[in-house]
Amino acid sequence: MDIAIVGAGVVGSSMAFHLARAGASVTVYEATRPGAGASGCSFACINALAKRPRFYFEEHRDARRYLQELLRDLDASHLLHLGGTVRWAAGAGEQAQLEGLAGEVANWGETVQWLSARAFAQVEPDLAIPATADVLLLPDEGWLDLLRFSALLLRAAANAGADVRWPDPVVALEPRGGQIHVTSSMESRAFDCAVLAGGPWMSDLSVLGVRAVPVTVEPGLLITTSPLAVDLRHVVYAGAIHVRSDGSGRLMAGSAAIGIDDAPALMSGLGEIVPICRRLAPESVRIGLRAVPRDGLPIVGHLPDEPRIYVASMHSGANLAAHVTRFAAAEILQQQASGALQHYRPERFAADPGLVAGN
Ligand SMILES: Cc1cc2nc3c(=O)[nH]c(=O)nc-3n(C[C@H](O)[C@H](O)[C@H](O)COP(=O)(O)OP(=O)(O)OC[C@H]3O[C@@H](n4cnc5c(N)ncnc54)[C@H](O)[C@@H]3O)c2cc1C
Numbered sequence: 001m002d003i004a005i006v007g008a009g010v011v012g013s014s015m016a017f018h019l020a021r022a023g024a025s026v027t028v029y030e031a032t033r034p035g036a037g038a039s040g041c042s043f044a045c046i047n048a049l050a051k052r053p054r055f056y057f058e059e060h061r062d063a064r065r066y067l068q069e070l071l072r073d074l075d076a077s078h079l080l081h082l083g084g085t086v087r088w089a090a091g092a093g094e095q096a097q098l099e100g101l102a103g104e105v106a107n108w109g110e111t112v113q114w115l116s117a118r119a120f121a122q123v124e125p126d127l128a129i130p131a132t133a134d135v136l137l138l139p140d141e142g143w144l145d146l147l148r149f150s151a152l153l154l155r156a157a158a159n160a161g162a163d164v165r166w167p168d169p170v171v172a173l174e175p176r177g178g179q180i181h182v183t184s185s186m187e188s189r190a191f192d193c194a195v196l197a198g199g200p201w202m203s204d205l206s207v208l209g210v211r212a213v214p215v216t217v218e219p220g221l222l223i224t225t226s227p228l229a230v231d232l233r234h235v236v237y238a239g240a241i242h243v244r245s246d247g248s249g250r251l252m253a254g255s256a257a258i259g260i261d262d263a264p265a266l267m268s269g270l271g272e273i274v275p276i277c278r279r280l281a282p283e284s285v286r287i288g289l290r291a292v293p294r295d296g297l298p299i300v301g302h303l304p305d306e307p308r309i310y311v312a313s314m315h316s317g318a319n320l321a322a323h324v325t326r327f328a329a330a331e332i333l334q335q336q337a338s339g340a341l342q343h344y345r346p347e348r349f350a351a352d353p354g355l356v357a358g359n
Helices: 010-021 054-073 092-107 117-123 146-159 199-203 260-273 317-334 339-344
Strands: 002-006 025-029 085-088 113-116 134-138 142-144 163-165 170-176 179-184 188-191 193-196 215-224 235-238 241-245 251-255 284-293 299-303 306-313
Touching: 002 010, 002 179, 002 188, 010 025, 010 146, 010 306, 010 317, 025 146, 054 317, 092 134, 113 117, 117 134, 142 317, 146 163, 146 317, 170 306, 179 193, 179 306, 193 317, 199 215, 199 284, 199 306, 215 260, 241 260, 251 260, 260 284, 299 317, 299 339, 306 317, 317 339
Parallel strands: 002 025, 002 193, 025 163, 085 235, 193 306
Antiparallel strands: 085 134, 113 134, 170 179, 179 188, 215 251, 215 284, 235 241, 241 251, 299 306
């Protein structure tokens, strides 16, 4: 089967990996460079605490196990840092919320621990934790080096025969004669199936003559510090700020803030959590753009009115991409719907007025 993949973020690279290893003839078109989108500008925390409903929480847990297995097979376990995540609440309301989430996932089999601030300070001496805080630790969570992980999968796909083309944006898709014709900046070719893994770009496919995928594009602010004599072992969520090591001696912090102008406030908030950062300026400030499907769940499957186009779009791609796309690749090749993807079908938006027909 001849398959085109549009986009080489973690979703497109994972699709290419699974499809090429299963023997498909794969061509990946990337508009700028692999990892140019959200996958190269992501906090990439591997976490499931707040994922709901239960099947979606379990999807994340299964995905984490699969990531471990896959990275072991690829001899690249060093890209996954499952040192644990920690959280503490700013007030009574937040504390009750944390306890609710933690109690629920503990009932679902996740390991959850509560530590006093004093006990946790022994483990992470560089953090300033309010003395009365109860620290929630999920020891099986952590973070993924997402850009290098995507690159690894893309390289493995190329080694299995995939043709990876960049920079070469796709500019048109046209179903004709039982195939899908893909026109890029450099060529026009017919394929049996085109997989759309373009991240935020999927919110407006009308230029390609197909329906838009109901995703919203959400910005997220990320700063990194200069190299510091600090070794954070955990991913830390404190109030509106999250911070972790970036693997190169720097700390990476993010928040719900969305503008470059918010960077000084994020940096001073970081100084409250990691005092060594007080009075430092960020070394880099970036805004990442992520596609978030309108109901929060992945959108994976053939478009109902154009079965030669297959959509793969998800938030939480650091957690889910490699795991979810193995079912997607199998169903494309076997031409048989996978029960594992039943909650994620594009059909669920069929009556959605946001799904506008293209020209
Ligand atoms: C600030 C931030 C924090 C995040 N934190 C987390 C987290 O903690 N945990 C987690 O799991 N996820 C997190 N995410 C989300 C995660 O990073 C994304 O879900 C994931 O990277 C999406 O991958 P993708 O391949 O779908 O999209 P992208 O990485 O955006 O890739 C899409 C690619 O398609 C290419 N493209 C676009 N148009 C075309 C075209 N016409 N032709 C060819 N190529 C095209 C783009 O150049 C790009 O390379 C975060 C994202 C951001 C931005």
